[in-house]
Amino acid sequence: MTTVDPTNTTHVDPNAVSLTINGKSVSARKGDLIIAAADKANEFIPRFCYHPRMAPAGMCRQCLVEVEGPRGPMMVVSCMTPVAEGQVVRTETEQVKKAQEGVLELLLANHPLDCPVCDKGGECPLQDQAFSHGPGESRYVEEKRHYEKPIAISDNVFLDRERCILCDRCTRFADEVAGDALISFTSRGNNTQVMTFPDEPFSSYFSGNTVQICPVGALTAKPYRFKARPWDLDQVESTCTTCSVGCRTVVQSSRDELVRYQGVDIDPVNWGWLCDKGRFNFEAINSEDRLSTPYLKDAHGNHVATTWSSALETAARMIRTSLATSPESVAIIGGARGTNEDAFAWAQLADAIGVDQRDAQLADGLPAEVFSLAQATIDEAMAAQTIILLAPDLKEELPVLHLRIRDVAQKRKAKVVEITSRPTGLTPSAWKSVMVEPGKAASTIRAGLDQSILKQIGSGTVSVVVGRMNLAESAESVVLALAEILHVAPQAKVLPVLRRGNVRGAITAGLTPQRGAADTAEILALAAAGKIDTLVLLGSDPLSDVPDADLARRGLAGARNIISIDTFMTPSTSQADVVLPAAAYGEKNGTTTNLEGRISNIAQKITPAGTARPDWMIAVELASALGKDLGLGSVEDVTAKLAKTVAQFAPAADTKALRHDGVVMNRLTPITLNRAEAPANDRNSYDYRIVSFRKLYDSGISTAKSPSLVTLAIGATVVVHPLDLDRIGVQAGAHVQVIGEKATVVLPVSTSEDVLRGTAWLPFNQPGNDAREMFDVNATVVDVRIEKLS
Amino acid sequence: MSRLTDANVVIAKEIIARYPRAKSALIPLLHLSQEQNGYITREAMVQLGELVGVTSAEVYGTATFYEMFRFEPVGKYLINMCGTMSCALMGAGELMHHAEHKLGVKAGGTTDDGMFTLAHAECQAACTEAPTLQVNYRYRFRVTPADFDSLIDDLRAGKLADEIPQHGVLAKVRQRIPADKGVGAVAPEDVTEGPAWLDGKPAL
Ligand code: SF4
Numbered sequence A: 001m002t003t004v005d006p007t008n009t010t011h012v013d014p015n016a017v018s019l020t021i022n023g024k025s026v027s028a029r030k031g032d033l034i035i036a037a038a039d040k041a042n043e044f045i046p047r048f049c050y051h052p053r054m055a056p057a058g059m060c061r062q063c064l065v066e067v068e069g070p071r072g073p074m075m076v077v078s079c080m081t082p083v084a085e086g087q088v089v090r091t092e093t094e095q096v097k098k099a100q101e102g103v104l105e106l107l108l109a110n111h112p113l114d115c116p117v118c119d120k121g122g123e124c125p126l127q128d129q130a131f132s133h134g135p136g137e138s139r140y141v142e143e144k145r146h147y148e149k150p151i152a153i154s155d156n157v158f159l160d161r162e163r164c165i166l167c168d169r170c171t172r173f174a175d176e177v178a179g180d181a182l183i184s185f186t187s188r189g190n191n192t193q194v195m196t197f198p199d200e201p202f203s204s205y206f207s208g209n210t211v212q213i214c215p216v217g218a219l220t221a222k223p224y225r226f227k228a229r230p231w232d233l234d235q236v237e238s239t240c241t242t243c244s245v246g247c248r249t250v251v252q253s254s255r256d257e258l259v260r261y262q263g264v265d266i267d268p269v270n271w272g273w274l275c276d277k278g279r280f281n282f283e284a285i286n287s288e289d290r291l292s293t294p295y296l297k298d299a300h301g302n303h304v305a306t307t308w309s310s311a312l313e314t315a316a317r318m319i320r321t322s323l324a325t326s327p328e329s330v331a332i333i334g335g336a337r338g339t340n341e342d343a344f345a346w347a348q349l350a351d352a353i354g355v356d357q358r359d360a361q362l363a364d365g366l367p368a369e370v371f372s373l374a375q376a377t378i379d380e381a382m383a384a385q386t387i388i389l390l391a392p393d394l395k396e397e398l399p400v401l402h403l404r405i406r407d408v409a410q411k412r413k414a415k416v417v418e419i420t421s422r423p424t425g426l427t428p429s430a431w432k433s434v435m436v437e438p439g440k441a442a443s444t445i446r447a448g449l450d451q452s453i454l455k456q457i458g459s460g461t462v463s464v465v466v467g468r469m470n471l472a473e474s475a476e477s478v479v480l481a482l483a484e485i486l487h488v489a490p491q492a493k494v495l496p497v498l499r500r501g502n503v504r505g506a507i508t509a510g511l512t513p514q515r516g517a518a519d520t521a522e523i524l525a526l527a528a529a530g531k532i533d534t535l536v537l538l539g540s541d542p543l544s545d546v547p548d549a550d551l552a553r554r555g556l557a558g559a560r561n562i563i564s565i566d567t568f569m570t571p572s573t574s575q576a577d578v579v580l581p582a583a584a585y586g587e588k589n590g591t592t593t594n595l596e597g598r599i600s601n602i603a604q605k606i607t608p609a610g611t612a613r614p615d616w617m618i619a620v621e622l623a624s625a626l627g628k629d630l631g632l633g634s635v636e637d638v639t640a641k642l643a644k645t646v647a648q649f650a651p652a653a654d655t656k657a658l659r660h661d662g663v664v665m666n667r668l669t670p671i672t673l674n675r676a677e678a679p680a681n682d683r684n685s686y687d688y689r690i691v692s693f694r695k696l697y698d699s700g701i702s703t704a705k706s707p708s709l710v711t712l713a714i715g716a717t718v719v720v721h722p723l724d725l726d727r728i729g730v731q732a733g734a735h736v737q738v739i740g741e742k743a744t745v746v747l748p749v750s751t752s753e754d755v756l757r758g759t760a761w762l763p764f765n766q767p768g769n770d771a772r773e774m775f776d777v778n779a780t781v782v783d784v785r786i787e788k789l790s
Numbered sequence B: 001m002s003r004l005t006d007a008n009v010v011i012a013k014e015i016i017a018r019y020p021r022a023k024s025a026l027i028p029l030l031h032l033s034q035e036q037n038g039y040i041t042r043e044a045m046v047q048l049g050e051l052v053g054v055t056s057a058e059v060y061g062t063a064t065f066y067e068m069f070r071f072e073p074v075g076k077y078l079i080n081m082c083g084t085m086s087c088a089l090m091g092a093g094e095l096m097h098h099a100e101h102k103l104g105v106k107a108g109g110t111t112d113d114g115m116f117t118l119a120h121a122e123c124q125a126a127c128t129e130a131p132t133l134q135v136n137y138r139y140r141f142r143v144t145p146a147d148f149d150s151l152i153d154d155l156r157a158g159k160l161a162d163e164i165p166q167h168g169v170l171a172k173v174r175q176r177i178p179a180d181k182g183v184g185a186v187a188p189e190d191v192t193e194g195p196a197w198l199d200g201k202p203a204l
């Protein structure tokens, strides 16, 4: 027992609880569970159903311990029992052992023990704990329960009910964490099983997490099934860069091939969760289609494989010739897909040769000034009393951030106010959803929000999650709305949610227009006008990503030379004169910056495809071909120089700190946004105004080149309100023509009550006819007519 | 009609309003749905999920926990034969055996003409009258094989139409809570005082 010194009155924490576990005195906090306190004290209690990130369920009874009570020792379930002052807990007595063995014998009674053919074998809590805490032998000789095994409960998840120990982890996760309660316990007694509704699959963006947390091999994931045994796996901790949430992962390989990513629990970001896209898109890195050698375009326009030296020499010659005309005839688009080091080395190269036209965003982001507003980290944003969302559907674009916001909203720790043109994944958890027509967010807020909302955000802590809510609406429009919000909630802190993996890092490292130079939209317009001689595409594909297909096409056609550094032959790369193969995620070391500005390391696990090299190295070599020495010999050099050169990156000098939680970059003195009258954006009543944002699975490379994900893209479509469909005069499923000022696109039409009347929702960058043909980067909003096919 | 009828949707909403959390109404709603069609259809489960704000999978999970909810179409008459202790001692086993012969189906099956579904049931709370059965939830007590035969023959001949209702009109009595007696849908944690009708009097 701890003794309290009555003279020491400083720091008496009213929530501190002290107890003893196996004779060790342990301090905990009021409300902690015994099992959590034991974990902290390194006293391991066996368990199956307990998971520190979910509410306890007390399903498996494996965690029984003895607690001293008024009538002597009694058995309690340590995952359901909170600590108490002076509590005496024992986890290794004869009684406890007997109970643990009994529970394990029962859990194993119906278990098939097919460990030799089970993916989980070797990393299985049931296997491990049967060994460490089990009876060693079973008395059960009767026939075991049999089920068809395994059955697919979704495209990527398989369920083997014979192996299931009914711990309720997967079902709790689906309901409590993901909010997709598409699996549930069904039947009762001996027939109890995890099941979906008949013929309605467990199609959750987060389904892979259930596979990771299943304490047995009952749930397995298609992309990994039978690929490797745990003891064949090599692994390294890293950060997912598929989107800018920056979930912490462990990258696992077997025989120099990526086979699995698992979530790692870090407090400030992902709590162990990953989305399925981030989890399964390692398949793209293993793809046969990866670029593995440099190419040059020959006189007939065909790509011919070549050596690095000739490719770099050609690229250098192009740049040199262009520079001789003017540095303004060279531009760099991209860089948000690489590491901080990649971006910084390219920024250094651009500095060295005087190229100011560089932009890591593809006209689908926000002006870099959003990073100069008073910033919130994810944790700070979640701790606010009110969270205002002026963002796309986060479930689709930044899935694990969606989970974090959903968590505080569900637990009623924060009130979520969303301002959107279409209900989102967070609408069911939101306190208020303000539906605005595209282009009208700023004027709606200016005209006055609901009194209750104004009262809520007028005082207390507020965070604003701001992103590009609609790709058919200008960035300007979002900034104007943000300025209005910051006017009524001046105390608010901002969490910018630009989506591309390392966009914040790339911008901060210098891949953003310098000295007022052209941004991506302007660069493309200049190129279209014949004013760009050499265009460098740094892991970017304007033809697929710029929300104005026509501009991108004209820009690429107008640039005399295109140098593309990429991992795949994308539509844009196939137009390039010089193609340089880049090392992909998992093939290079470095650091990345997530949306809140957290810098953490990413690690190499496998050898790059063919002769592919990291972008930073290409920059260094190109610089030297141009007679410039960047003084960067290794990735560590680049990190060090970055930390020294760019003030925000200074914390990255402590490379150790980058390894797990990472460090948040230095913040600048915040600026304030000026309000301005938004254009009226009125329209003709026959028009539909376009709302467009990405779905998680789109035509992007990481989905398109991952066989397990590619089929999950919904395909190009136009969705309208059911009453509007009547107005068009067709049936759902029919093809209609969507007629914009710039183009007419034929698309299948469907309906949803979620779509505001008079608006049309078009998912961005889906396989099929391309909605971006109608978009215009220079327009605030895009209005179209929708008509029957004639 | 496999979704709830409009009239039943009205009843469903009335039931939901009795609970502080809509999903608490799921069991009575499942009963309502089974009462309408004799079994619970897939469409009904989807609809109930929408009505109380849970997923179809959750409705399915709840419904399948209870053995007397049925998910396959049943005959015009559903015969639930008690097989629990008192009835078992009083010959329920033999009676079931006889019933299977008489109807030509095994327990759980439905006759080819769609008239009868024969089912095992647990104690029907009429143990003093063992062995018992229910046909469309109407009791028959101290049933002998001969009683069973004549019951079947009468049903086939349409003689019991008054006494034994059809699926869809099974419930004759509906719970109604008069406005002045209801405590309203207040979540337990929000209860601060006794119900109005207690009028300050102690509860017991
Ligand atoms: S499938 Fe796995 S996680 Fe789900 S209940 Fe069974 S053992 Fe637990």
Ligand code: SF4
Binding pocket: A240, A241, A242, A243, A244, A245, A246, A247, A270, A273, A274, A275, A276, A277, A278, A279, A398, A399, A400, A401
């Ligand atoms: S949310 Fe983003 S960072 Fe996290 S796993 Fe998914 S893609 Fe990766």
Ligand code: FES
Binding pocket: A046, A047, A048, A049, A050, A057, A058, A059, A060, A061, A062, A063, A064, A077, A078, A079, A080
């Ligand atoms: S871990 Fe405590 S009951 Fe399962």
Ligand code: FES
Binding pocket: B082, B083, B084, B085, B086, B087, B088, B122, B123, B124, B125, B126, B127, B130, B131, B132
């Ligand atoms: S045992 Fe049959 S009614 Fe109770």
